[in-house]
Structure formats: structure tokens, C-alpha cells
Amino acid sequence: MTSIDASAPVAVIGAGSFGTAVSWMLRQSGYEVNLWCYDPDDARAINETAHNPSFLSDCDLAGVRATSVVAEAVKNCQSVIIVTPSFAVVDAALGIADVISSETPVVILSKGIDLSGGKLLLDAVVEEIGNRDRVAVLSGPNHAEELSRGAYAGATVACSNESVAEYFQNLISNDFFRVYVSNDPVGVSLCGASKNVIAIACGITRGAGFGDNAVSVLITRGLAEIVRLAEACGGKLSTCMGLAGVGDLNATCNSLHSRNGMYGEAFAREGVSVEDYEKRRHMVVEGAHALEPLLRLGHEKGVELPIMEMVKKLLNKDVTIEEAAAGLMGRELTKER
Numbered sequence: 145m146t147s148i149d150a151s152a153p154v155a156v157i158g159a160g161s162f163g164t165a166v167s168w169m170l171r172q173s174g175y176e177v178n179l180w181c182y183d184p185d186d187a188r189a190i191n192e193t194a195h196n197p198s199f200l201s202d203c204d205l206a207g208v209r210a211t212s213v214v215a216e217a218v219k220n221c222q223s224v225i226i227v228t229p230s231f232a233v234v235d236a237a238l239g240i241a242d243v244i245s246s247e248t249p250v251v252i253l254s255k256g257i258d259l260s261g262g263k264l265l266l267d268a269v270v271e272e273i274g275n276r277d278r279v280a281v282l283s284g285p286n287h288a289e290e291l292s293r294g295a296y297a298g299a300t301v302a303c304s305n306e307s308v309a310e311y312f313q314n315l316i317s318n319d320f321f322r323v324y325v326s327n328d329p330v331g332v333s334l335c336g337a338s339k340n341v342i343a344i345a346c347g348i349t350r351g352a353g354f355g356d357n358a359v360s361v362l363i364t365r366g367l368a369e370i371v372r373l374a375e376a377c378g379g380k381l382s383t384c385m386g387l388a389g390v391g392d393l394n395a396t397c398n399s400l401h402s403r404n405g406m407y408g409e410a411f412a413r414e415g416v417s418v419e420d421y422e423k424r425r426h427m428v429v430e431g432a433h434a435l436e437p438l439l440r441l442g443h444e445k446g447v448e449l450p451i452m453e454m455v456k457k458l459l460n461k462d463v464t465i466e467e468a469a470a471g472l473m474g475r476e477l478t479k480e481r
């Protein structure tokens with residue numbers, strides 16, 4: 145049984161919007177928090193002003209100890225929360241591997257695929273730190289902007305070891321954030337990575353002015369792709385129908401906060417590349433990075449992913465938006481499944 149040790153800090157690795165919101169939530173629940181920042185200037189500013197100048201700057205981080213040295217953040221911690229952009233998750237795992245014990249619980253909140261090897265983030269982290277039974281993944285409709293003002297939300301936390309999932313459920317749940325336990329980390333991981341691609345498609349659809357019906361068709365048929373892929377990889381249908389699946393897909397595809405959605409809209413309006421958009425907005429568009437590895441995975445498993453394929457063609461400018469829409473609508477008529 146993994147139990148909470150109220151006297152030891154929780155290490156949060158990553159101080160973007162979500163890491164900032166989660167640190168605030170944990171402080172509200174009374175935990176000690178060590179926050180690792182990629183940017184040393186952000187760490188300095190948080191320690192001096194109790195606010196993160198780069199992300200959610202209104203969020204009160206009083207009592208959070210910030211550092212840009214990973215080993216310092218995880219020293220003597222009771223558990224580790226990894227919440228960097230997906231491209232930095234393996235580096236984060238490498239940074240903590242030799243400092244934490246082989247029993248320290250770790251949860252991944254980042255949503256994406258390991259870009260170097262195309263693995264689930266869970267598998268990439270386990271490869272670096274070992275002991276799969278202490279590594280969990282958490283995913284759900286969790287826009288940081290809303291969490292950081294205490295607005296109601298929920299999520300699913302999954303681990304091969306239920307007691308570790310329960311530990312994070314108890315650690316992270318509070319009056320406004322309700323966490324459910326699952327034993328399907330593969331399903332949770334794939335839902336989190338792939339809903340971002342569908343959110344880009346919905347953003348493009350909104351930007352093109354195709355209307356609410358079209359967005360709803362994309363969400364529903366996008367879910368069909370997520371279910372096919374998750375099941376082919378060993379994930380469960382029930383996970384896809386839960387908070388990490390339908391819950392997050394719906395939130396991301398309809399929310400004005402979604403970076404993936406906003407990028408899709410900007411792409412439709414002005415054809416901006418992911419690289420330029422990320423530089424301009426200073427935030428990650430995870431769906432654009434997960435796209436290739438997800439399509440490779442689909443190919444390996446023999447799973448059809450027509451919407452995701454079309455997002456790739458669009459972002460590569462192999463087709464126009466009108467051609468993409470006509471291509472999807474012109475597919476052979478079939479049964480709903």
C-alpha cells in the first residue's frame with residue numbers, strides 16, 4: 145500500500161501552464177511542493193514573487209519552492225509529477241532516474257508520444273527509471289486556465305499497480321478536482337495523445353466556417369479512431385468512454401483554451417506552421433507532434449485513421465481544406481462502428 149507522507153514534498157517537473165496549476169492545487173491541499181522550471185529566470189521569479197511570470201502569472205504559488213536543478217526538486221520527495229511538454233519527458237526521466245528510489249511513485253501528466261522512439265510516454269519513462277509498477281499516467285478534461293481558478297474538473301489516473309493509482313488519486317483529488325482510478329495505462333496514454341490531433345481537425349473546421357455539425361461529426365468519428373487504436377494496442381473501450389477519452393476529447397475539441405484547437409483555427413485562417421505558431425504563442429501544440437508517431441502506430445497495428453491521416457496531409461499542405469473535407473466526406477459509405 146502506497147501512502148501519502150504529508151511531511152515530504154511532492155516534486156512537480158515542468159512549470160508550463162499545467163505544472164503551475166497543479167503546483168497551486170497541491171499547495172491548496174496543504175502539500176509541500178518543489179517545482180522544477182526549465183527556465184532558471186522563472187524559478188528565480190517564483191521564489192521571489194510567488195508567481196510564474198511566464199505562465200498563469202495570476203496564480204498564487206506562495207510556499208512553492210522552485211528550482212531549475214532537477215536533482216534539487218526531487219531530493220527527499222515522496223512522489224514525482226512529470227508535466228513537461230512530451231518532447232522533454234524522457235530528459236525529465238533521465239534527470240530523476242538516479243536521484244529517486246526505485247519505489248518512489250511517478251505520475252505522467254504530459255499528453256503525447258515520445259518523439260525519439262515513438263513509444264508511449266509511459267514506456268519511455270519506465271525504460272529510463274525502471275519499476276513499471278510505480279509509474280502512473282493521469283489524463284482528463286483539465287485545462288490549466290480553469291483548474292488554476294478552482295473550477296470543477298475530473299481525470300483518470302491509471303497504473304499497473306492499483307495502489308499507486310490510488311495514491312495519486314488521493315494526492316491530487318480535492319474539492320473541485322475528482323480523480324478516478326483505472327488499471328488501463330495504455331488506454332489512458334493513447335486517449336491523451338490522440339485527442340489533441342482531433343482537436344486540431346476541429347479547430348481547422350471552425351476556422352474554415354464549416355459549422356457545429358461538422359465539428360460534432362469529427363469528434364464522434366475521431367473517437368472511433370481513438371477506440372480502434374487504443375484497442376489494437378491493448379487499451380480498453382471503457383477507458384475511451386471515460387474522462388481520459390470522451391471527457392478530454394469533448395473538452396479539448398470545444399474549448400476556447402485549447403492550444404491544439406486554436407492552432408487549427410490559425411492554420412485555417414493563415415496557414416501558419418506549427419513551429420511558427422509555437423514560437424509566437426510560447427506554448428506547445430502536442431497534437432502536431434504526436435501525429436506522425438500515432439500514424440506509424442496505426443500502420444503497424446493495421447488500424448485505419450482517416451481523420452488523423454487527413455490532418456497530416458493538411459499540415460504538410462498536400463491538400464487544401466476543401467480537398468480534405470471532400471476527401472473525408474467522399475470515403476466509401478459504411479456502417480457506423
Ligand SMILES: NC(=O)C1=CN([C@@H]2O[C@H](COP(=O)(O)OP(=O)(O)OC[C@H]3O[C@@H](n4cnc5c(N)ncnc54)[C@H](O)[C@@H]3O)[C@@H](O)[C@H]2O)C=CC1
Pocket residue numbers: 158159160161162163182183199227228229230232235253254255256286287288289426427428430
Ligand atoms: N495546459 C493545459 O491545460 C494542459 C496541458 N497538459 C499537458 O501537459 C504538458 C505540458 O503542457 P503545458 O504545461 O501546457 O506547457 P506550456 O505550453 O504551458 O509550456 C511549455 C513549458 O515547457 C518549457 N520547456 C521548453 N523546453 C523545455 C525542455 N527542453 N524541457 C522542459 N521544459 C521545457 C517551457 O519553458 C514551458 O515551461 C503537455 O504535454 C500538455 O499536453 C495536460 C493537461 C492540461
Ligand SMILES: O=C(CO)COP(=O)(O)O
Pocket residue numbers: 255284285286287288340343392395396401402403404405428430
Ligand atoms: O489537455 C488539455 C486539456 O485537458 C489541454 O489541451 P491543449 O493542449 O489543446 O490546450
